[in-house]
Amino acid sequence: xxxxxxxxxxxxxxxxxxxxxxxxxxxxxxxxxxxxxxxxxxxxxxxxxxxxxxxxxxxxxxxxxxxxxxxxxxxxxxxxxxxxxxxxxxxxxxxxxxxxxxxxxxxxxxxxxxxxxxxxxxxxxxxxxxxxxxxxxxxxxxxxxxxxxxxxxxxxxxxxxxxxxxxxxxxxxxxxxxxxxxxxxxxxxxxxxxxxxxxxxxxxxxxxxxxxxxxxxxxxxxxxxxxxxxxxxxxxxxxxxxxxxxxxxxxxxxxxxxxxxxxxxxxxxxxxxxxxxxxxxxxxxxxxxxxxxxxxx
Amino acid sequence: xxxxxxxxxxxxxxxxxxxxxxxxxxxxxxxxxxxxxxxxxxxxxxxxxxxxxxxxxxxxxxxxxxxxxxxxxxxxxxxxxxxxxxxxxxxxxxxxxxxxxxxxxxxxxxxxxxxxxxxxxxxxxxxxxxxxxxxxxxxxxxxxxxxxxxxxxxxxxxxxxxxxxxxxxxxxxxxxxxxxxxxxxxxxxxxxxxxxxxxxxxxxxxxxxxxxxxxxxxxxxxxxxxxxxxxxxxxxxxxxxxxxxxxxxxxxxxxxxxxxxxxxxxxxxxxxxxxxxxxxxxxxxxxxxxxxxxxxxxxxxxxxxxxxxxxxxxxxxxxxxxx
Amino acid sequence: xxxxxxxxxxxxxxxxxxxxxxxxxxxxxxxxxxxxxxxxxxxxxxxxxxxxxxxxxxxxxxxxxxxxxxxxxxxxxxxxxxxxxxxxxxxxxxxxxxxxxxxxxxxxxxxxxxxxxxxxxxxxxxxxxxxxxxxxxxxxxxxxxxxxxxxxxxxxxxxxxxxxxxxxxxxxxxxxxxxxxxxxxxxxxxxxxxxxxxxxxxxxxxxxxxxxxxxxxxxxxxxxxxxxxxxxxxxxxxxxxxxxxxxxxxxxxxxxxxxxxxxxxxxxxxxxxxxxxxxxxxxxxxxxxxxxxxxxxxxxxxxxxxxxxxxxxxxxxxxxxxxxxxx
Numbered sequence: 001x002x003x004x005x006x007x008x009x010x011x012x013x014x015x016x017x018x019x020x021x022x023x024x025x026x027x028x029x030x031x032x033x034x035x036x037x038x039x040x041x042x043x044x045x046x047x048x049x050x051x052x053x054x055x056x057x058x059x060x061x062x063x064x065x066x067x068x069x070x071x072x073x074x075x076x077x078x079x080x081x082x083x084x085x086x087x088x089x090x091x092x093x094x095x096x097x098x099x100x101x102x103x104x105x106x107x108x109x110x111x112x113x114x115x116x117x118x119x120x121x122x123x124x125x126x127x128x129x130x131x132x133x134x135x136x137x138x139x140x141x142x143x144x145x146x147x148x149x150x151x152x153x154x155x156x157x158x159x160x161x162x163x164x165x166x167x168x169x170x171x172x173x174x175x176x177x178x179x180x181x182x183x184x185x186x187x188x189x190x191x192x193x194x195x196x197x198x199x200x201x202x203x204x205x206x207x208x209x210x211x212x213x214x215x216x217x218x219x220x221x222x223x224x225x226x227x228x229x230x231x232x233x234x235x236x237x238x239x240x241x242x243x244x245x246x247x248x249x250x251x252x253x254x255x256x257x258x259x260x261x262x263x264x265x266x267x268x269x270x271x272x273x274x275x276x277x278x279x280x281x282x283x284x285x286x287x288x289x290x291x292x293x294x295x296x297x
Numbered sequence: 298x299x300x301x302x303x304x305x306x307x308x309x310x311x312x313x314x315x316x317x318x319x320x321x322x323x324x325x326x327x328x329x330x331x332x333x334x335x336x337x338x339x340x341x342x343x344x345x346x347x348x349x350x351x352x353x354x355x356x357x358x359x360x361x362x363x364x365x366x367x368x369x370x371x372x373x374x375x376x377x378x379x380x381x382x383x384x385x386x387x388x389x390x391x392x393x394x395x396x397x398x399x400x401x402x403x404x405x406x407x408x409x410x411x412x413x414x415x416x417x418x419x420x421x422x423x424x425x426x427x428x429x430x431x432x433x434x435x436x437x438x439x440x441x442x443x444x445x446x447x448x449x450x451x452x453x454x455x456x457x458x459x460x461x462x463x464x465x466x467x468x469x470x471x472x473x474x475x476x477x478x479x480x481x482x483x484x485x486x487x488x489x490x491x492x493x494x495x496x497x498x499x500x501x502x503x504x505x506x507x508x509x510x511x512x513x514x515x516x517x518x519x520x521x522x523x524x525x526x527x528x529x530x531x532x533x534x535x536x537x538x539x540x541x542x543x544x545x546x547x548x549x550x551x552x553x554x555x556x557x558x559x560x561x562x563x564x565x566x567x568x569x570x571x572x573x574x575x576x577x578x579x580x581x582x583x584x585x586x587x588x589x590x591x592x593x594x595x596x597x598x599x600x601x602x603x604x605x606x607x608x609x610x611x612x613x614x615x616x617x618x619x620x
Numbered sequence: 621x622x623x624x625x626x627x628x629x630x631x632x633x634x635x636x637x638x639x640x641x642x643x644x645x646x647x648x649x650x651x652x653x654x655x656x657x658x659x660x661x662x663x664x665x666x667x668x669x670x671x672x673x674x675x676x677x678x679x680x681x682x683x684x685x686x687x688x689x690x691x692x693x694x695x696x697x698x699x700x701x702x703x704x705x706x707x708x709x710x711x712x713x714x715x716x717x718x719x720x721x722x723x724x725x726x727x728x729x730x731x732x733x734x735x736x737x738x739x740x741x742x743x744x745x746x747x748x749x750x751x752x753x754x755x756x757x758x759x760x761x762x763x764x765x766x767x768x769x770x771x772x773x774x775x776x777x778x779x780x781x782x783x784x785x786x787x788x789x790x791x792x793x794x795x796x797x798x799x800x801x802x803x804x805x806x807x808x809x810x811x812x813x814x815x816x817x818x819x820x821x822x823x824x825x826x827x828x829x830x831x832x833x834x835x836x837x838x839x840x841x842x843x844x845x846x847x848x849x850x851x852x853x854x855x856x857x858x859x860x861x862x863x864x865x866x867x868x869x870x871x872x873x874x875x876x877x878x879x880x881x882x883x884x885x886x887x888x889x890x891x892x893x894x895x896x897x898x899x900x901x902x903x904x905x906x907x908x909x910x911x912x913x914x915x916x917x918x919x920x921x922x923x924x925x926x927x928x929x930x931x932x933x934x935x936x937x938x939x940x941x942x943x944x945x946x947x
Contacts (some may be wrong), residue, residue, distance in 0.1 A: 131313055134551060136558035139577065143321070143593040146581040147328040188315055224441065228563055232445045232578055246443055255447050258457045266444025273439040518715060519723040524676055525715075526735045526785070527708035530700075540725050616769045619726055 003209025013286045020285060026278030033272050037093050040086035044220060050080050052087035063258050073260040076252045081245075085264050088242040092223050092272055095157055096243070099222035100215045102161035108211045112199050114169065115126050115176025126173065129166035137163045137225050145234045153236035160222050168214055216280030217227040220273040227269050241268050306608065310601045315367075317597050321590065322366055326359065335586045338379040349377060360482050370594065376587030380580070385552020385591045388576065393595070395465060396572030399488065400561050403495035404550065410496070412546055415540045418504065419511030430504065437501030439473050444558050446494045446567040453490060460490050463569035491568040499553070507551050511542040551607035554600050622689075623793055623825040624650040629686035629696070631672045633663075640896045641684065643669040644849045644904070653823035655816070657840035657857070659833055661872075665849040666829045670797045673827070674713050675703040709739040711793040712786035716801055717884070721782050722770035728781050729766040732781065733757045735788040740895065755784040760814055776807035783815065787822070794819075797828045800835060812839055833873070837861055842929075848894030848904030862884030864942050865924075865932045868905050903935060911939055 017023050043050050063076040072081035114125040141159060145151060151159075179185065180203075188198050229235050230243030231250070242265035249255045249262050321613045326332065337349045351358055353376060354365030364620035369375070418430040454462045461467070465487050466480070514520070515538055562574030569575065573592050581591035612618045643665045650656050658666040671677050672689060675698060683732060687693035691710065695703075711760050715721040723731060732755065733748050743751075756763045759780040768780060779799060786794055796815070797918050800808040816839050819826045820889040836843055844854040845868065864870045871890070882893040892907040903909075906916035921935040932940045 009396055129537075134554050134604055136555045136596065136600070138559040138562060139574075139593060139596050142562075142577055142581050143589060144324070146584070146586055146589040147324055149329070169377070220439065224439075225559070228443065228559065231563070232566065233410075233582060243443075246441075246447070250443075250447065256451050259451075261448060262444075266441050266448070269441040269444065270436070270439050274436060277435065277439055429829040518720040521676060522713075522715060522721045522782070522785075523723070525674055525707055527704045527706070527738055528734070529704060537723055543725070544725075615725065615770050 014115065017282055017286050020282045022278045023282035026275045026282060029275035030279065033089050033268070033275070034087050034093070036089040040083075040090045041085055043086065046083075050083045052079065052084040053231060053238075055079055055083060062274060063252075063254055063261060065258075065260050066151040069205055072264055073258070075245075075248055075261055076254055081261055081264065084240050084245055085242070085268060087240040088265060088268065089272075091153070091239050092227075092269070095153065095226045096219035096223045096272075097277070099157045099161045099164070099226075100218035102158060103165045103218045103222075104168055104211045104215050105164035106162065108172050108204070108207060110165065110205060111169035111172025112176050112203055115173040116180060116195065116199050116203060122173075129169050132163060133166040135163065137221070138228050141192070141225070141229055141230075142234065145229075151229075151234065151236060153239050156226055157222070161218075162223050164218055164221055168218065171214055172207050172211055175210055176203055179206055213283050214280070216276045216283065219276045220280075223269065223273055223276075234259055242266075300494075303609075306605055309420070310605060314601060315597060318367060318370060318594065319363070321594070322363055336376055338377065338382075339378075341377075360557075371595050375591040378553075378580075378588040379585040380583050385587050388588065389573065389591055389595060392571055392573050392576050395570060396561070396565070396574060399491055399495065399565070399570060399572060400557070402488075403492050403561075404557060405498065406492075407496050407499035408546065408550060410502050412507045412539070412543050414416075414500075415504040415507025415546075416511055416534060416542065418559050419508045419515065419542070420534050420538075422512065431508065434501040434504040434508075435499050438505065439501075440498060442494065442498055442563045443567055445498070446564055449490050449494055450567065460488050463567075467572055491564050491570050492569075495557070495560060499557055502553060502556070503546060503549070507542060507546050510545045511538060514538050514542040517541075544611065547611050547614065548607060553603040554603055556599065560598060622649040623652040623691070624827075625687075625689040626673075627687045629669075629672065629688060630684040631668050631677065632682055632684045633678075633732070634680040634682070638689045638897055639684075639899075641899050642681075642849050643672065644899070645686070645852055645901060646849075648851065648854060649843055650793070650827060652825050654842065655818075655819055655826040655828055655840040657836035658827065658829045658846060659836045659843055661831055663848075664846040666831075666846050667797055668844065668849075669834075670713065670827065670829050672793045673795055674707060674711065675889075676713070676929070677857050705739075708735055708791070709789045710791055710837060711795070712789070712791040714783055714786045714796040714799050719802070722773075722778060724770055727767050727769055728773070730760040731786045731832075732788055732839070735785050736803060739789050751788070755788060757786045758787065758818060774807075775803050776811060776895065779803060779807075779811055780814070783811075787818070787824075790822070791824070791933070793825045793827070795829070797829045798831070799828075800831070801832070808835070815839060833861065837929035839873060845872065849896060850904055850933060852933045853931070855927070859927065859930040864945050865926055867909050867911050867933060870943075871910075905935075 001167060048055055064074045066073045070080045075081055109160055110125055114122040137160060140163060185202060188202060226241060227243030230241045231246045233247055235241060245265040255262050333350060333355050336353055336355060337346055352374060354362040373386045378385050378388055381388055414430055418427045421427050450462060453459045467483055520533060520538060523537045562578060565572040565575035566578050573595060577589055577592035580592060626646060626648050629643060629646045630641060632641050633638040640843060658669060660666050672683060683696045686696060732752060736743060736748060736751060747817050752766060753763055756766060761777060761780050772924060802813050812835060828836060828839050841857055843857050843860050844851045845860060847868045853860055853869045860869060864873055890908045894904040894907060896902060901920045903916055903921045906912050915935050919935045921933050924932045924940045926932060934940050
């Protein structure tokens with residue numbers, strides 16, 4: 001019964017969502033990039049010349065503008081830029097979505113515990129959340145890089161996630177607080193259910209949809225931070241991310257001579273983050289009717 | 298704010314900073330590699346090395362080391378930079394001013410502009426102007442800073458040759474006996490591009506925040522009361538609505554710090570603005586741990602203090618807050 | 621000559637589902653210095669009347685037709701600029717202040733002074749101060765509290781402040797929309813007594829809007845009963861509340877049980893909601909009317925004069941005239 005209720009609410013929400021021009025734009029852009037990311041899997045089919053990392057065109061040894069064989073041109077070692085862009089799309093999605101997912105899991109767990117337990121737990125957890133939320137993630141990643149050396153992409157994803165859970169936990173905590181008052185929670189307590197059981201069996205299902213809706217904002221910050229880190233040269237050298245591409249343009253001194261190399265990765269980062277952000281805002285409007293564009297009577 | 302409450306907040310900051318300091322110490326011990334070679338440049342003479350080692354307590358047991366570490370921090374003994382060969386303290390002193398100049402100016406400008414434009418956008422909600430402003434703000438917010446900075450550098454600096462490509466001053470002008478005005482203008486000239494970058498990036502979030510704050514304020518009853526009194530539209534918008542709507546924007550400056558400091562470091566890097574952010578990046582790439590550590594801790598401290606200032610400001614401006 | 625004369629006023633709200641005709645062909649007059657009450661349940665349109673009279677309808681609200689004659693001018697076609705001249709000066713509104721009717725970041729005194737300065741920019745400091753003192757005296761508030769912020773006031777004080785602010789420029793017409801609804805009974809009583817005294821002393825034309833019959837009865841000497849955007853009965857308080865004729869008024873008063881209520885009073889069952897989209901002038905109460913007949917769905921009701929002051933809106937004249945009992 002609960003499932004059909006959710007499905008119904010989802011479809012009702014979707015109707016409102018998809019009418020919003022912001023949502024339409026966001027979905028469109030995201031689909032474009034998803035296609036790009038998926039296309040990157042087909043790259044090996046085109047031959048070794050198009051491998052984003054190692055694919056060097058035997059005829060070209062320097063950066064060339066767009067041509068028929070290389071639609072976006074090549075970088076300074078002769079690699080195809082479009083291939084790199086597609087690979088970067090894949091990396092961006094992986095980084096964004098997995099980091100956001102971990103953030104959500106952490107943030108939800110902490111938010112629920114803080115909201116349900118209340119008292120000292122709540123105070124301490126939320127204060128920790130406040131502090132962590134204002135800390136600049138890039139700076140922290142930098143100092144960690146100086147201590148532990150080069151990062152592997154998954155480590156980056158994980159560290160970003162543990163720096164970004166506070167925003168989620170606040171929202172989940174409020175939701176938990178209001179759920180706590182509901183009769184069915186009281187009934188469970190009276191029946192002798194343990195706190196753990198109550199939190200995970202009763203509160204969590206009601207709180208998860210909200211958590212996932214806020215995931216989009218986590219994705220944007222993950223993508224931006226990873227890109228910045230790669231740009232500075234501290235990213236995972238085995239991954240071709242858009243930030244990495246920008247690093248190569250910059251370091252090789254080509255940024256003024258090769259706009260076809262400079263522009264695509266930068267625009268992609270911005271557009272993809274914009275798309276996720278627009279989706280998040282549009283979902284916000286679905287949840288909070290006051291934000292909706294049509295005037296109500 | 299009552300002095301007692303202020304004191305408690307100061308203590309809280311001290312405690313949090315302490316925790317950060319401690320965490321960093323443990324991470325340092327946990328990290329791979331020999332702690333001594335991390336903190337002390339192996340290129341120094343043996344006497345200098347020994348002096349530094351004992352100063353930093355690297356030959357003592359861990360817990361003693363920790364106490365010395367904390368004490369050193371508060372007395373300003375951050376060690377000696379590998380790269381510069383100078384005490385880290387001196388380097389930081391030179392850099393801090395530049396960062397504060399750039400950062401404070403851009404934040405204040407962005408906040409004021411954001412409040413002003415956000416107020417107008419909300420007032421003319423869903424009009425063409427509002428849509429243009431909101432979308433532009435959104436784009437600004439999601440711009441990738443290094444890319445945007447590089448574009449500005451390329452466009453205005455390289456192609457149009459309007460602005461210098463980096464640095465903070467033209468050396469010739471400053472070494473000689475140039476006039477104060479000339480020096481100030483030169484500084485301003487160098488500051489334009491990095492300032493513009495940070496300003497535009499941060500403007501987006503302040504505008505959007507002010508706009509949504511204003512939209513909820515406009516639903517409040519006191520706005521209808523103001524209309525019922527016969528007040529003019531501009532008076533209602535600016536005096537009654539905006540003043541209330543701007544309050545959450547003030548707190549957001551604190552929350553936004555994470556985003557703006559990240560951006561600040563990247564901007565400094567690209568425009569070779571000699572600030573703490575750039576120094577940190579430089580230190581990390583060069584394995585200059587003493588310098589990196591000091592930069593990081595300083596930034597952490599700045600974040601905490603800035604939040605306190607924002608709290609104070611908010612308490613001063615909102616009459617409902619009584620601590 | 622009436623202070624305010626409303627003729628066939630209709631107000632609609634634009635919604636995705638169509639135009640909601642929140643007020644349908646409403647007519648009434650207000651004499652100078654008299655208190656007129658509007659009573660009815662939530663959604664009957666009484667607040668909309670208040671807002672329409674002040675030109676404060678929301679963006680999706682418009683006057684669909686009719687005239688609002690105030691001091692010789694028709695407010696229904698006023699421009700925003702014209703409204704701004706008279707709002708606060710010739711007519712003022714008292715809102716439910718327990719909420720947020722006062723701006724939290726300005727001192728109360730400054731907000732009241734603003735009300736005066738807006739219409740009398742040449743006023744001297746001394747005049748402003750003395751007027752402030754007068755106003756606070758009028759609403760029975762200690763002057764020292766004037767320089768506090770609204771959040772430092774109790775609910776009753778906030779309401780008094782709102783009243784003082786409305787009276788700042790000595791308007792001839794004051795509209796009070798549920799001014800005491802959120803206050804506790806004792807404070808409510810004080811405020812109402814004060815309001816009545818002020819109205820009588822300053823000879824203010826007062827429109828008092830409330831869902832609470834007792835409150836309206838204590839302040840006003842004339843009252844209009846509303847349902848579904850239409851006035852169904854109007855007259856002196858005595859006539860309407862002691863000998864109601866319209867079936868809705870009778871039901872309303874039946875629901876309002878007095879302490880010495882008769883055991884056989886039925887609490888009415890109102891199953892249907894009135895159709896607010898309806899624009900043909902038919903009776904909107906007929907869906908719930910126990911005296912409903914076939915005429916109700918085909919003909920439009922008319923005003924039945926029961927006495928010089930007492931009129932009833934119904935299509936069944938015989939029924940209305942036959943009712944003779946008092947409650």
